Structures are given as C-alpha cells and as structure tokens.
Amino acid sequence: MTEVRDLSSLKVAAAAIDSSCQFGLFASSKAYKKGDAILSESPLIILKHPSEPDKVRSQFDKSCFAAKKKPSNDQDENDDNIITDLTLPASSTKDLTAHHIKKLKGLALAAASYAMHRPNLTDETKEKLFQLYHPSTNNNQGDGVSDDEKSALKLVNQALKICQKIAAPDTSLNRLVQDAKGADELINLLLIYSCNAFEGGRIYHRLSRANHSCNPNAIVCGSSSGGDDDDVSVLKAACDIAEGEEITISYLGSYLYAGYPTRQRVLKDSKYFTCQCDRCSSTVHSDLASCLPCPVCHPRTGRYLDEDVMFDEGDEGDLTVSYATPKNGMIAEERSIECKGCNKITSFNPNEQSMRKKKEAACVNYMNKAEEKVYDRLEGNDSVTSNGSDGDKNLDVEKEANEQFYEMATSICGAKHWTTHFMNLSLIEESLANFQSTFMSMGQNAAEDAETMEELLTGIAEAADGIERAWMYASGLNLKTDPSQWLFDYTVGLARALVSLGDAKSQQYAVQWISKVEDYAEAFESDGMQKVVSSLKNAWKRHTSSEGEESDKKRQKVA
Ligand SMILES: C[S@@+](CC[C@H](N)C(=O)[O-])C[C@H]1O[C@@H](n2cnc3c(N)ncnc32)[C@H](O)[C@@H]1O
Numbered sequence: 176m177t178e179v180r181d182l183s184s185l186k187v188a189a190a191a192i193d194s195s196c197q198f199g200l201f202a203s204s205k206a207y208k209k210g211d212a213i214l215s216e217s218p219l220i221i222l223k224h225p226s227e228p229d230k231v232r233s234q235f236d237k238s239c240f241a242a243k244k245k246p247s248n249d250q251d252e253n254d255d256n257i258i259t260d261l262t263l264p265a266s267s268t269k270d271l272t273a274h275h276i277k278k279l280k281g282l283a284l285a286a287a288s289y290a291m292h293r294p295n296l297t298d299e300t301k302e303k304l305f306q307l308y309h310p311s312t313n314n315n316q317g318d319g320v321s322d323d324e325k326s327a328l329k330l331v332n333q334a335l336k337i338c339q340k341i342a343a344p345d346t347s348l349n350r351l352v353q354d355a356k357g358a359d360e361l362i363n364l365l366l367i368y369s370c371n372a373f374e375g376g377r378i379y380h381r382l383s384r385a386n387h388s389c390n391p392n393a394i395v396c397g398s399s400s401g402g403d404d405d406d407v408s409v410l411k412a413a414c415d416i417a418e419g420e421e422i423t424i425s426y427l428g429s430y431l432y433a434g435y436p437t438r439q440r441v442l443k444d445s446k447y448f449t450c451q452c453d454r455c456s457s458t459v460h461s462d463l464a465s466c467l468p469c470p471v472c473h474p475r476t477g478r479y480l481d482e483d484v485m486f487d488e489g490d491e492g493d494l495t496v497s498y499a500t501p502k503n504g505m506i507a508e509e510r511s512i513e514c515k516g517c518n519k520i521t522s523f524n525p526n527e528q529s530m531r532k533k534k535e536a537a538c539v540n541y542m543n544k545a546e547e548k549v550y551d552r553l554e555g556n557d558s559v560t561s562n563g564s565d566g567d568k569n570l571d572v573e574k575e576a577n578e579q580f581y582e583m584a585t586s587i588c589g590a591k592h593w594t595t596h597f598m599n600l601s602l603i604e605e606s607l608a609n610f611q612s613t614f615m616s617m618g619q620n621a622a623e624d625a626e627t628m629e630e631l632l633t634g635i636a637e638a639a640d641g642i643e644r645a646w647m648y649a650s651g652l653n654l655k656t657d658p659s660q661w662l663f664d665y666t667v668g669l670a671r672a673l674v675s676l677g678d679a680k681s682q683q684y685a686v687q688w689i690s691k692v693e694d695y696a697e698a699f700e701s702d703g704m705q706k707v708v709s710s711l712k713n714a715w716k717r718h719t720s721s722e723g724e725e726s727d728k729k730r731q732k733v734a
Pocket of ligand 1: 197198199307308370371383384385386387388446447448449450451452
C-alpha cells in the first residue's frame with residue numbers, strides 16, 4: 176500500500192494563478208524528490224458514466240431514466256435494462272454541435288449518478304464536496320464570473336432542464352430535479368463536477384484542489400497497491416519540488432504536448448477556464464510546441480511546404496530553415512512569429528499592405544486552421560467521424576482519414592509540429608495493435624507470409640522512426656514531466672512487437688527502447704506494468720528458450 180504522506184506538509188492556500196480568491200495545493204512544509212508520493216486519496220464520490228458493463232451500470236439505468244432496450248441480436252440476458260446510448264429529446268438539442276450534445280449527455284449521466292449516490296452520502300462528505308471550487312450562481316449579473324464560466328453555467332442549466340424532461344417517474348433523479356431546492360443543489364453539483372472531476376468522474380477532497388499547469392510538477396497515478404476494491408489515486412512528484420512551491424498537475428492528457436492555441440481550447444472546452452500558467456502567460460516565450468515553420472525561410476508552394484523542407488532535420492548541409500516562435504501576446508490577432516533562422520517577423524495582420532507580407536500572413540493562418548482541424552479529428556468532432564458508416568468499412572475510412580490528416584499536418588505545419596507527431600502516433604498505435612494478430616496468424620502459406628512479414632517489418636521500422644521523432648520533440652520541450660508520460664504506451668508497444676519478432680537482434684533493439692521508459696515505469700507505473708517492462712527488457716536473455724526457437728522457426732520459414 177502506498178504510504179499516505181503526512182498531510183500537514185500539504186496546504187490548500189490562495190494560489191498564484193488568479194487574484195479572484197482561488198486556492199491551490201502547496202508543499203507547505205517539506206520538499207519532495209522526483210517520484211515521491213505526495214498524497215494518496217480515495218474519491219469523495221465517483222460520478223460514473225455507465226459505460227462499463229457492471230452492476231452499478233445496470234442498477235443506475237433502472238433507477239434514473241426510462242430504460243431503452245438494446246437491439247435483440249446483441250442483447251445479454253442480464254442487461255435488458257441497460258441504456259446503450261442516452262438519447263436526449265430532439266427539442267433540447269436543436270442547433271447544437273455534436274460536441275455540445277456529448278457534454279450535455281455527460282452532465283445528465285453525472286446528475287443521475289449523483290441522485291443515486293445522494294441518499295448514502297454522509298454530511299461530512301457532502302460538506303467537503305460542496306466546498307470545492309465552482310463558479311458562483313449567486314447573482315444574476317454574473318459578476319466575478321468569467322465568460323468561460325458563464326458557458327459552464329449555461330450548459331448545466333440546460334442539463335437540468337433535460338433531466339427534468341427525461342427522468343423516469345418515481346426515481347431518485349426525478350425526485351431531485353422536480354424539487355426547487357434539489358434543482359439548486361444539482362446545479363452546484365454539476366458545476367463542481369465540471370470544474371473538479373478527474374477521469375471516470377472521480378472528485379476528491381484534496382486532489383481536486385490542485386491547479387493545472389502546462390508545465391506541471393506532479394502527476395496523478397493509479398494506486399500501486401492494487402486491491403480490487405481500492406480506488407486510490409496517488410499524487411507523485413514529477414520532478415524535485417521545493418518546500419513552499421505550488422503543486423500543479425496537468426488537466427490536458429496528451430494535449431500537454433500540443434501548442435498554445437490547442438491547449439487553451441481544450442481547457443476552455445473541458446474545464447471552462449483560460450489558463451494562466453507560466454508556460455501560457457509569458458508574452459515572449461519560446462514554447463517549442465507553439466512554434467511554426469517560418470513562412471519566410473521554409474519555402475512553400477501555395478500553402479504547402481516544399482518537400483525538401485517538410486522533414487528538415489535542421490542543421491544538415493545547406494538546409495537553414497527553422498521554426499518561428501510566437502511573440503507579442505497570445506490572442507490570435509495580436510500574434511506574430513519570429514524566426515531565429517532568418518530574423519524575420521511575420522504578423523497575422525490582415526491589413527498588411529505588401530503582397531509578400533499578405534502571403535506570409537495567409538501561410539500562418541493556414542497553419543492555424545490545420546492545427547484546429549487536426550484537433551477536431553483527434554477528438555472525433557470532424558466530418559469524417561460524424562459521416563462514417565458502420566462496421567469494418569468505418570475502420571478503413573478512419574484509417575484513410577488519419578493518413579490524410581497526417582499528410583496535411585506534415586505538408587502544412589512540417590514534420591516537427593505537434594500535429595504531425597499526434598497524427599503519426601495515431602497511425603502507429605493502429606499499426607502496433609494490428610501487428611500482434613497478423614504475426615500470430617502467419618505460418619500457413621510461405622509466399623504470403625514472406626509478403627506479410629515484409630509489411631510488418633516496414634510497419635515496425637516506420638513506427639520506430641515516428642516514436643523516435645516524437646521523443647526528440649517531447650524532450651526538446653524541456654517540461655518538468657518525463658516524455659514517457661506521453662510516449663510510454665507507444666514505446667512499450669514497439670518493444671513488445673520487437674520482442675515478438677523473436678530474433679536476438681530485434682530483442683536487443685527492444686532493450687534500447689525499454690531503457691527510455693524504465694525509470695519512469697519504476698516511479699510512476701503500476702506493479703503489473705513494471706513487470707511487463709522488466710520482462711521485455713530481459714526477453715533477449717531468454718532467446719534460447721523454446722519460445723525464442725519457435726519464433727525463429729517462423730522467421731526462417733518466411734526467409
Ligand atoms: C480543480 S479546481 C482547482 C482548485 C481551485 N483553484 C480551487 O480554488 O479550489 C479547477 C479550477 O481552478 C482554476 N484553475 C486551475 N488551474 C488554473 C490555471 N492554470 N489558470 C487559471 N485558472 C486555473 C479554474 O477556475 C478551474 O476551474
């Protein structure tokens with residue numbers, strides 16, 4: 176069991192991020208070393224979406240909304256009351272985007288979950304829950320409430336109305352939303368949920384006081400203890416933390432490695448605030464993730480980079496193109512980019528007079544648009560996802576779309592831009608996932624196998640190249656968190672594929688990859704994952720075992 180640290184060394188105090196009396200978590204009376212557990216905590220409440228087939232889900236659905244039957248062919252005897260997809264009334268969703276509807280569904284399900292838990296909550300838990308940060312609902316003028324937070328208020332009010340319409344009679348949800356006091360309580364609860372919930376709808380007494388930073392010094396990990404009934408999260412130091420320092424985490428997931436406009440968009444969309452962390456607020460900053468290929472020294476034809484500079488490696492030969500750094504404020508209209516390579520500044524100013532400057536500004540706009548499009552693709556908010564048909568064909572459409580977006584990102588934003596890395600990693604994830612099943616199914620037909628093997632080896636080589644590039648990019652950002660936080664799964668996936676190939680050379684190559692994530696795994700990953708890492712690392716030593724010989728036979732057959 177991870178030790179619960181002396182909580183007197185942690186303090187909830189007024190935070191540096193904002194003057195409007197918000198709080199944060201501080202290492203008030205001790206310092207921490209990288210990997211130290213700072214705090215272990217179970218959630219006050221889990222406002223769980225019923226997306227996993229378990230007892231809670233079935234009970235939950237029966238107790239909240241009128242049950243909607245699944246189509247009979249995939250119906251399980253025990254789950255005929257499960258809601259496969261909560262359908263909101265058409266009148267409530269008219270003119271709303273898919274993203275907006277998804278959020279309303281999430282809120283309606285969180286409301287239902289709260290209604291179900293509510294009778295069992297102790298007064299102490301309720302008190303702690305309702306003390307957590309949320310925008311004020313106390314005045315009609317919305318004084319002191321930011322525009323971001325006003326959108327949260329609007330959304331939770333819409334969600335309440337929806338719950339009032341769809342809650343099944345005689346359920347805990349219906350009783351809560353039909354009562355004026357209950358409805359007020361639910362509004363506050365949904366705001367607290369919107370601003371404080373972690374993955375899976377978990378809300379904590381202390382962890383939920385940790386502010387976000389785009390260069391965080393702490394990471395929230397699952398418990399390393401692991402009993403089935405435990406639901407403990409552990410806050411760990413991502414780097415050395417000095418006594419008195421604020422402890423910050425990232426609310427961004429992998430978008431921590433994205434550029435400024437996307438990071439701000441994710442935080443506004445998901446948590447309703449404008450980030451004021453150091454990485455975002457510096458007006459002249461050198462955040463590599465926000466750099467763009469310079470429109471002056473990166474030659475282009477129209478909006479597309481010339482082929483020889485798309486994948487530029489920087490200082491080889493006479494290639495002197497470089498990425499330009501954002502300057503002068505971060506609002507799109509105020510932004511300009513400065514290139515250290517050619518010393519030129521390109522502005523976004525639409526009123527530029529000279530033709531050349533107009534063209535350069537248009538270039539920057541294309542890059543911004545491409546960044547937005549890639550984000551929408553990654554989030555499934557794009558037309559490909561919403562128009563997709565069903566079944567296998569859908570997977571092909573998705574794959575093709577990902578390849579097209581990867582090419583677009585590379586040719587407009589360049590191979591070093593975050594959009595290119597993200598799209599490439601999506602493709603790599605898919606290719607590594609297919610690797611295992613394809614490899615296992617080989618051994619039937621020597622000629623076909625040879626072809627398949629060549630494809631697999633090409634896939635692995637491309638994956639290694641893409642992951643290596645992403646490592647270089649992530650390391651170059653110089654964040655306090657280890658790049659493994661983003662690249663762990665891809666790196667382990669690649670090592671796993673290399674080990675499966677079975678020959679000693681591939682297995683030794685796997686060791687090189689595993690060594691990149693080994694320290695991270697030891698400090699931040701579960702015991703189970705540490706075992707996987709150690710087994711992949713030692714696979715080549717077992718090479719002479721029957722497992723290795725079996726794979727060798729397969730490879731020899733192919734050869
Ligand atoms: C989970 S709470 C964090 C604790 C909160 N500050 C409090 O007083 O309890 C999240 C809220 O804190 C604020 N916040 C957190 N990180 C921030 C940041 N980097 N910039 C601006 N506001 C931030 C936002 O209002 C956000 O909705």
